[in-house]
Amino acid sequence: MKTALTIAGSDSGGGAGIQADIKTMSALGVFGMSVITAVTAQNTMEVRSVQNIDVDIIRDQIEAVFDDIRVDAVKIGMLANAATVQVVTKTLQKYKPQHIVLDPVMISKGGHYLLQDSAVNALIKELLPIATLVTPNIPEAEVLVGNAVQTEDDMYKACIRLREMGPNSVLIKGGHLVGDSNDLYYDGVDFHWFKSKRIATKNTHGTGCTLSSAIAANLAKGVTMLEAVQSAKAYITTAITHSLELGSGYGPTNHFYDLYEKANGIKRDV
Numbered sequence: 001m002k003t004a005l006t007i008a009g010s011d012s013g014g015g016a017g018i019q020a021d022i023k024t025m026s027a028l029g030v031f032g033m034s035v036i037t038a039v040t041a042q043n044t045m046e047v048r049s050v051q052n053i054d055v056d057i058i059r060d061q062i063e064a065v066f067d068d069i070r071v072d073a074v075k076i077g078m079l080a081n082a083a084t085v086q087v088v089t090k091t092l093q094k095y096k097p098q099h100i101v102l103d104p105v106m107i108s109k110g111g112h113y114l115l116q117d118s119a120v121n122a123l124i125k126e127l128l129p130i131a132t133l134v135t136p137n138i139p140e141a142e143v144l145v146g147n148a149v150q151t152e153d154d155m156y157k158a159c160i161r162l163r164e165m166g167p168n169s170v171l172i173k174g175g176h177l178v179g180d181s182n183d184l185y186y187d188g189v190d191f192h193w194f195k196s197k198r199i200a201t202k203n204t205h206g207t208g209c210t211l212s213s214a215i216a217a218n219l220a221k222g223v224t225m226l227e228a229v230q231s232a233k234a235y236i237t238t239a240i241t242h243s244l245e246l247g248s249g250y251g252p253t254n255h256f257y258d259l260y261e262k263a264n265g266i267k268r269d270v
């Protein structure tokens, strides 16, 4: 069985973070493993409090997995602070996984900081250069490139700038723009739009986590990056279409695999 490792924060509400990642990996038939960087007390409405995990146990979790189990792809989400960014980078450099999908999580939908401002530099200087793919949303892309990203033309420019910062490829997600929900991919040679109509729902908690985990799961199965992003976009679109009316805030996406299978005529390959 193919495997994927998520390095991210826990969301007690189950819609984002580690929980969304492992649900996505399982739905796509990949064995999910986790390194927890922070524990958030969170629901569909808010992040109430956060306990960051000590860097020693973060390093130990990564080593425990890699020293024993084959890791076909890594997904990185919430990293909380600069010390965590540094220990994750250093430990991954030791094991050199083939695929690292970096979702540069910064702020929750409710406005809570999930990455300290002081950690952004470390993320740019240390982690971006070892990423196979970086998947910022619009506000994250703006922070990383240092200027506004509001139009399609801005998205092209930001992709080029982000690629110069070191990752092999870039996917800027358009979920935060008005109009359709189109994501722009760039690998240094070609641009590619992954398009979907905007689905009229407030239940989009964890969409970024789900998308990046689906990409990592697909890469673990050995498809190309373009194919991995293409089918992950189909997966997230189905998961949002059938998102769940749970809680009073931003409800979670739906990882019921049969929906994805039916919507896309795809058969489970495990």
Ligand SMILES: Nc1ncnc2c1ncn2[C@@H]1O[C@H](COP(=O)(O)OP(=O)(O)OP(=O)(O)O)[C@@H](O)[C@H]1O
Binding pocket: 016, 107, 108, 109, 136, 137, 138, 173, 174, 175, 176, 181, 182, 183, 196, 197, 198, 199, 200, 201, 204, 205, 206, 207, 208, 209, 210, 211, 233, 236, 237, 240
């Ligand atoms: N209302 C929507 N309809 C269709 N697709 C959407 C919608 N909202 C987001 N998406 C898609 O979901 C994926 C995640 O994008 P988004 O910009 O929401 O990420 P994010 O802000 O990092 O998510 P989060 O922080 O909740 O995990 C992208 O492929 C985006 O196009």
Ligand SMILES: Cc1ncc(CO)c(N)n1
Binding pocket: 008, 009, 010, 011, 016, 017, 018, 040, 042, 077, 078, 105, 107, 108, 109, 114, 205, 206, 207, 208, 209
């Ligand atoms: C733990 C965690 N990671 C990521 C996000 C972003 O959706 C969140 N809300 N919580």
